Amino acid sequence: MMFGMKRLMTEWQVGDGREARLADYVVERARRGNAADVIRTIDEYGYNESFLINVGDEKGLILDAAVARANAGLILELGTYCGYSALRMAVAAPTARIVSIEFKQANAQIARRILEHAGVSDRVTIVVGTLGDGGATVQALRNSHGFETGSVDMAFIDHAKDAYLPDLQLILDNGWLRHGSLVVADNVKVPGAPEYQAYMRExxxxxxxxxxxxxxVEYQSVIKDLVLVSEYLGGPRTASN
Ligand SMILES: C[S@@+](CC[C@H](N)C(=O)[O-])C[C@H]1O[C@@H](n2cnc3c(N)ncnc32)[C@H](O)[C@@H]1O
Structure with a gap:
């Protein structure tokens, strides 16, 4: 798994096919159209078959509470992986639209299969790209997904750890947050996002x-992690200010 972890941070799959096998496992075992059963089945796979870098069930409860508190209509996610957190958010906010940005095409395909099986594809859209790709993804969000000033009620940041702060800056620069929007960040302790944590403290x-x-950390109870839930109070749009 240690070799897998190294590869994970560059290739964003462990390398033994576990992510693709997850989609087969879900389609074979979870009740079609039953999102709660799909979540349960993914957790079962994460505990009993192969470790996955989903937010998981324990941190997932923090995410669920934030989604409910945000009373979210539009949620932006950075880092889809296999679609687990997007699905949790779709269940926690039954009328919300979720747009999830994923860098790796293969992960997007796996997630789409799982989300379709869960019956939430009409509300969860995966956009392949990165917010920092020079404008293509930001333009797509603006032109095709209804991202405008103050439109994002919540963002879930769960992708490359060194992109947390720059991508928050891009979200602020685009003016997508409103007073009271929530931003949730996973893995702030492990693997760690120290610049992001320092910024929020400052x-x-x-x-x-x-x-x-x-x-x-997901699917075990020994290694500790931190999830940050931050309410935007308004003010300067740029993270550097
Ligand atoms: C920790 S996983 C996301 C887990 C998912 N949020 C969940 O809880 O089910 C991180 C994902 O972010 C993707 N990723 C990495 N860098 C990215 C970037 N700059 N923009 C968008 N996605 C990125 C990876 O391909 C990987 O699928």
């Missing part, structure tokens, strides 16, 4: 109010 009470949730 801006506490000025532009953001953040709660740091102590929790555990």
């Amino acid at each position: 801006k506490e009470g000025k532009f953001w109010h953040t709660v740091e949730h102590e929790t555990h």
